[in-house]
Amino acid sequence: MKILQISPQISFPPDSGGRLSIYGITKSLAERGHKVTFVCYTNKPISESTINELKKICNPVFIEWKINNSIKTAVQNLFSKVPYNISKYYSKKLKIFLIDYLKHNAVDVVHVDHLHMAWIIDIIRKVSNVPVILREHNLEMKIMERYSEDQSNILFKYYSKLQFKKFLLYEPDQCRKFNRCLMVSKEDEKSLLNLNPNIKTKVIPIGVDKKIFSWHKSEDIPFSIFHLGALDWQPNYDGLSWILNEVFPKVVDVHPNSKLYVYGRGGDRLNISNNIKNNVIIKGYVENIWDEVKDKQILLVPLRVGSGMRVKIIEMLGAGYLIISTSIGKEGIDVTDGKHIFIADNSETFVKKIMDIFEKRIDAESVTKSARNIIKQKYDWENIAADLETEYLNSINEINIKA
Structure with a gap:
């Protein structure tokens, strides 16, 4: 045609x-x-x-x-x-x-x-x-x-x-x-x-491109979290600001070595409090995101406003990453909480899910394997x-x- x-x-x-x-x-x-x-x-x-x-x-x-x-x-x-x-x-x-x-x-x-x-x-x-x-x-x-x-x-x-x-x-x-x-x-x-x-x-x-299914991660940096998305799009900015104000400080209180890596243009807009400033790394726009995140542990998708599908979720699940997302962020993707992805719609649940992963209270290998399989089948x-x-x-x- x-x-x-x-x-x-x-x-x-x-x-x-x-x-x-x-x-x-x-x-x-x-x-x-x-x-x-x-x-x-x-x-x-x-x-x-x-x-x-x-x-x-x-x-x-x-x-x-x-x-x-x-x-x-x-x-x-x-x-x-x-x-x-x-x-x-x-x-x-x-x-x-x-x-x-x-x-x-x-x-x-x-x-x-x-x-x-x-x-x-x-x-x-x-x-x-x-x-x-x-x-x-x-x-x-x-x-x-x-x-x-x-x-x-x-x-x-x-x-x-x-x-x-x-x-x-x-x-x-x-x-x-x-x-x-x-x-x-x-x-x-x-x-x-x-x-x-x-x-x-x-x-x-x-x-997603089938090449993602053969992607191999490096060994994780312990206590590492990352966020993907242009922050000149207001829903991304809103969600990450919420994490920085309501979630990440509580994580740092328990695990002072925790790091949050922020990828995407517009990071200079963020207001980061002094008590977590040394734990937040603003990377900005990068040419090759895969090289950057190959050793990161958890992707956060704290979207509170939005519609459609989040491409980054299906890509990262297909590549074998652990993801914590809001219900809105996960909309349109046929995955199950606890089996393929972790859902958190308030700050307390976000903190708990991060802690569960950091402190190895979940079977990360089983979750990432199941997620990769379902993305391969459906997307x-x-x-x-x-x-x-x-x-x-x-x-x-x-x-x-x-x-």
Whole structure:
């Protein structure tokens, strides 16, 4: 098939959950013999090495674009039906490109990543009857709802609640326009269909590269914990701040040699109290995360706001790591507390789970082996690409029958 994939961000290097999930789709479809034209926004020059890497799996097209975050645009959005986080992604350049491309090129399917790019469905429908598939990597309304509930600032709370109400109308209304909405979790699918049961959905999870299943860790640094994730994404910042304030100090009180390694851009935003300052190592963005974490003991995923699936969880479980996560962080992943992963939704439970691992009160080898097996069975990109292909073909056939 000839597939036109539209993304709000470049997917290489695949160094974050968002990039990994988009890159995995492109790469796995290419490996099945499909021709993918990958169109994405970019706000800075792209290196030749990145372009060459993308050319191995697709025909990359870059649309220059700059996100407009300002108080003025946020206030102006009060009078719009479109959520603020969505309105920032409209691009006249992309509109012109799409119209021209669809007029002059044969396309079997258009694949759209993220609700932020869903506005293009109205442009496409004016020039083509091609099937258009929306990949909902997250359910944006759910993220905004949880974010508004967690706000203490009165103005932010009011504004985020207003945005949530906009999403309640906008998200299902946009999704119904697509031939398929591919959800990453049953939880997200249920929430969307509760608002409009006529939306055509299919749950297809995010995958992992099979190379991960042969990854071998080094010997663990005793009492080592790590956190992965860009801290300029507010849910990551919120979760790690909670750990630093409510969890890690209690761990250090019992095990003074404990270390918390923080990976991902934006670490300079963190406020770290003096009593744990020497125990927190801010590593920031690193080129090769696997080299960095090969000797670390426990991954924490303290997400309290979010939706979709956490790519880092399925990757790290597949690679043989012990993980402690909130229920929200684990959403959409078919793993069991105590058997494959450890779930903690309050500070006391987080501390206890960390202590249980540090003090060897759990069978770490059994847990990591079970986790690795279930990820291998259910989240291999090769199988997921086959499911994507099936949904594309079903959409094409439905249009052909109607014609």
